[in-house]
Amino acid sequence: MITANAVTKRYPDGHEALKNVSFEITAGEMVFLTGHSGAGKSTLFKLLAAIERPTAGSIVINGQNLAALRKSAIPYLRRKLGLIFQDQKLLFDRTVLDNVLLPLSIVGHPARDAPRRAQAALAKVGLPNREKAFPIALSGGEQQRLAIARAVVNRPAIILADEPTANLDAESATEILGILRTFQQVGVTVLIATHDPLILARLKPRILRLDKGEMSEPLPDQSAAGSVP
Amino acid sequence: MIAWIGHHLTALREALRHLAAAPLNTLLSLLVIGVALTLPTAGWLAIENLRTLTGNTPGVQQISIFLELDAGQRERGEIESRLRQAAAGSWHFVPRAEALKRLQESEGMAEIIGSLPKNPLPDAFVVTPADSQPESLEHLAETFSQWPKVAHVQLDSVWVKRLDALLRLAKLVVMLLAVLFAGALVTITFNTIRLQILAHADEIEVAKLIGATDSYIQRPLHYFGLLQGALGGLCAALLVTAGSHLLTPPVAELARLYGADFTLQSLSARDFGGLAAIGGGLGWLGAKISALIHLRGSR
Numbered sequence: 001m002i003t004a005n006a007v008t009k010r011y012p013d014g015h016e017a018l019k020n021v022s023f024e025i026t027a028g029e030m031v032f033l034t035g036h037s038g039a040g041k042s043t044l045f046k047l048l049a050a051i052e053r054p055t056a057g058s059i060v061i062n063g064q065n066l067a068a069l070r071k072s073a074i075p076y077l078r079r080k081l082g083l084i085f086q087d088q089k090l091l092f093d094r095t096v097l098d099n100v101l102l103p104l105s106i107v108g109h110p111a112r113d114a115p116r117r118a119q120a121a122l123a124k125v126g127l128p129n130r131e132k133a134f135p136i137a138l139s140g141g142e143q144q145r146l147a148i149a150r151a152v153v154n155r156p157a158i159i160l161a162d163e164p165t166a167n168l169d170a171e172s173a174t175e176i177l178g179i180l181r182t183f184q185q186v187g188v189t190v191l192i193a194t195h196d197p198l199i200l201a202r203l204k205p206r207i208l209r210l211d212k213g214e215m216s217e218p219l220p221d222q223s224a225a226g227s228v229p
Numbered sequence: 230m231i232a233w234i235g236h237h238l239t240a241l242r243e244a245l246r247h248l249a250a251a252p253l254n255t256l257l258s259l260l261v262i263g264v265a266l267t268l269p270t271a272g273w274l275a276i277e278n279l280r281t282l283t284g285n286t287p288g289v290q291q292i293s294i295f296l297e298l299d300a301g302q303r304e305r306g307e308i309e310s311r312l313r314q315a316a317a318g319s320w321h322f323v324p325r326a327e328a329l330k331r332l333q334e335s336e337g338m339a340e341i342i343g344s345l346p347k348n349p350l351p352d353a354f355v356v357t358p359a360d361s362q363p364e365s366l367e368h369l370a371e372t373f374s375q376w377p378k379v380a381h382v383q384l385d386s387v388w389v390k391r392l393d394a395l396l397r398l399a400k401l402v403v404m405l406l407a408v409l410f411a412g413a414l415v416t417i418t419f420n421t422i423r424l425q426i427l428a429h430a431d432e433i434e435v436a437k438l439i440g441a442t443d444s445y446i447q448r449p450l451h452y453f454g455l456l457q458g459a460l461g462g463l464c465a466a467l468l469v470t471a472g473s474h475l476l477t478p479p480v481a482e483l484a485r486l487y488g489a490d491f492t493l494q495s496l497s498a499r500d501f502g503g504l505a506a507i508g509g510g511l512g513w514l515g516a517k518i519s520a521l522i523h524l525r526g527s528r
Contacts, residue, residue: 072443083438105239107440108233
């Protein structure tokens with residue numbers, strides 16, 4: 001589903017954010033991307049969402065090589081991804097429902113059916129009956145749910161989440177991860193960038209670890225959940 | 230196809246929402262555009278009115294051919310056949326006796342005419358040329374004056390020529406004004422769209438990040454420019470109509486004092502449509518350029 005091969009990202013100032021990173025994520029997997037802040041998680045996230053291009057190497061998503069993607073094809077790639085941003089990027093001058101309607105409007109979803117579809121997405125993340133509210137009136141956890149609803153309303157095959165549990169209390173963080181897991185259970189590939197050690201200790205998921213731009217091999221016992229007593 | 234229409238409807242709704250969101254700004258922009266378009270429109274209307282005025286004035290585009298006093302029946306026939314040959318237009322013959330009678334009917338002339346020993350007036354042809362271009366009038370008069378037994382050819386073309394030249398000059402000035410103010414309209418739209426892009430930077434960024442194409446982002450801006458320009462055009466049409474409405478009574482009064490029957494023509498429904506179309510087109514152009522320039526850097 002996602003294959004990165006010898007990906008390097010060097011910024012104009014000479015800083016190498018990613019060095020020769022390779023990994024593969026198969027369809028339906030839920031994978032955590034971890035590492036200290038500044039390790040290159042956000043850079044990798046940007047490369048996967050085609051916000052930036054790799055300096056060298058290739059990233060293939062769903063059979064499409066991002067390095068060779070024409071600029072005009074980028075919007076269509078992004079529509080296949082459910083992107084959850086670290087700063088959420090909610091529109092605070094629009095209601096909860098309008099925030100979720102935006103992706104549907106972008107793909108030209110029939111206007112008559114769109115509210116029903118958006119309401120279904122809001123229900124799925126546990127935010128029903130809040131559609132008329134404005135994001136400012138929501139709690140941190142609820143705002144994150146709204147961001148997820150917006151990411152999944154177009155039913156993407158891949159969800160990319162950048163620090164979805166940052167700034168949330170443990171309870172809300174668990175809930176958010178639970179929601180993301182429900183999408184994985186219906187076949188969606190989920191990649192979550194996080195530096196929260198608690199989550200990783202509890203879930204024992206497959207982990208990709210970045211360290212100063214390099215990917216260190218994940219320990220074998222961490223790739224198989226439940227193998228540690 | 231349905232999705233395409235849907236996209237345009239969405240964009241139109243967005244544009245209307247943004248226009249309505251800042252009513253004071255919208256109103257000010259419309260007034261500025263309206264005033265900018267009013268000047269060339271008013272100039273154009275003035276020229277159109279002057280043109281109908283010269284077109285309606287009788288006698289201006291006529292050529293009088295005065296024969297020599299000793300010209301008789303035969304020479305008259307000769308001139309008539311030559312006029313027919315030249316296909317100069319329509320004409321009528323004014324015998325010297327009739328000319329005298331007409332002159333006597335004029336106020337204050339009867340006594341003067343009565344004191345004359347004999348009729349001093351010649352026979353005359355009054356020609357209304359088919360082609361009323363100043364150059365061809367001149368040419369015709371030149372031709373007539375070389376015919377036998379023609380004493381004098383009178384052409385009132387001098388002031389027609391002057392007026393024509395003046396109108397042409399005025400037209401040029403109005404054209405220059407129009408170009409200038411069209412540029413102003415494009416610039417005004419360029420700037421409002423720039424402000425729109427700044428005000429909705431978050432929205433544009435998010436939309437792009439979740440898969441919006443450039444046209445999805447730009448379409449509402451294009452509609453915004455189009456609507457603002459078209460409404461500004463209508464604003465100008467209303468201003469000019471109001472102005473000409475105010476001017477109609479004094480102009481009619483002036484015309485009456487000069488014994489002419491003249492009413493000021495105002496803008497027609499077609500002119501309203503034309504102004505809205507021109508304003509809309511220029512607004513769209515300004516929006517298009519602005520969107521291209523200001524969205525170029527976004528990812």
